[in-house]
Amino acid sequence: MxxxxxxxxxxxxxxxxxxxxTEAEALAIDFGYTGAAQSWVVPDSVVSIQIEVWGASGYTAQLNAGGEGGYTIGTLSVTPGEILWIVVGGQGLSAGTNPSMPAGGGFNGGGDGLTNSTSNDAYAGGGGGGTDVRQGGDALTDRVIVAGGGGGATGNSGSLGGDGGGLSGETGGSAGGDSFPGGAGGTQTTAGLNGGFGFGGSATLAQTPWNGGGGGGWYGGGTSEAHAGGGGGSSYIGGVIDGEALRGGNVGDGMARFTYEMAAPVxxxxxxxxxxxxxxxxxxxxxxxxx
The missing domain is CATH 4.10.860 (DNA Excision Repair, Uvrb; Chain A)
Structure with a gap:
């Protein structure tokens, strides 16, 4: 016995x-805005990561809010030892007081706005940058998940920036209706005015001044015509599992978060x-x- x-x-x-x-331990790591790409090596035993990304918001001009950055979540399959690149978007800034110099686009694709005033730097601003994670390299084509940035606002009544995020970003607000339309939001295949793959549209001197910059994203939002806000950039979930992309929700710089499990051996x-x-x-x- x-x-x-x-x-x-x-x-x-x-x-x-x-x-x-063999008991797993859940860990999380946050990546804040730095103004440069950040790298991260996948730890031993980690084969899957939940990724959350927040796009940056556009510039707020006087009483008109810049567009909010979007939120995206999904699960990424990874290999221990591989390098992931994290690029966190920066908030859109003032376009300044020079009507001949577009400025203010946030880091990672935010488009520049353009003021019409030499005396007030709160009249227009740039779009916010998108936030993304890249696998297999650090090029725009290596992005596997993206949260779109918000469009920049102008000081004219109703000229808010469009929210970034979702599969299509929001169109910017306008004070002049169809005569002065806001910048279009980016979609899964097209960008707004002067925007492109990975970057929002910037105002140019060929346009009548007082323009908000477009938000960065999978495809960027467009800059506006005169007296209107820029459009929001689109998000992307094509490289992850169980992805979801929501429009708006974040004000300020972007952020990224990884959540994963590691074995905790005795x-x-x-x-x-x-x-x-x-x-x-x-x-x-x-x-x-x-x-």
Missing amino acids: KLNMLAGLAAATFAAASLAA PAPAAGLLLAGGIAALGVLRRRKAA
Whole structure:
């Protein structure tokens, strides 16, 4: 009876040690705005990562809010040791007081706005940058998940920036209706005025001044015609599993978050001593029974 009990104890000890050695520990890491691409090496034993990204918002001009950055979530299959690139968008800034110099686009694709005033730097601003994660390289074509940035606003009544995010960004607001339309939002295949793949549209000197810049994203939002806000950039979920892209929700710089699980092994000496003790006791009992 004692032999059977001790054998059971040894087996239970071994099972407990094995279970503890393979128990997963959930970890999360955040990547804030730095103005440059950031790299991260996938740890040992990690094969899947939940990724969340937030796009940056566009510039707020006087009482008109810049467009909010979007939110995107999805799961990415990874290989231990591979490098992922994280590019966090920067908030759109003021276009300044020079009607001959577009400015203010946020880092990672935010388009420049253009003021019509030499006395007030709150009249127009740039779009916010998109936030994305890249796998297999650091080029725009390596992006696997994107959150669009918001469009920049102008100081004219109603000229808000369009929200970024979703599969299509929001069109910017306008004070002049069809005569002065806001910048169009980026979609999955097209950008707004002067925008493109990965960047929002910037105002040019060929346009009548007082323009909001487009938000960055998968495809960027467009800059506006005069007296209107820029469009929001689109998001992208084509490189992840169970992806979801929502429009708006973030004000300020963008952000990215990785959540993943790693094995949390019990220190080898502790597990080994437990198992060795059980086996040794089993041997002693067997010798006593034989005697």
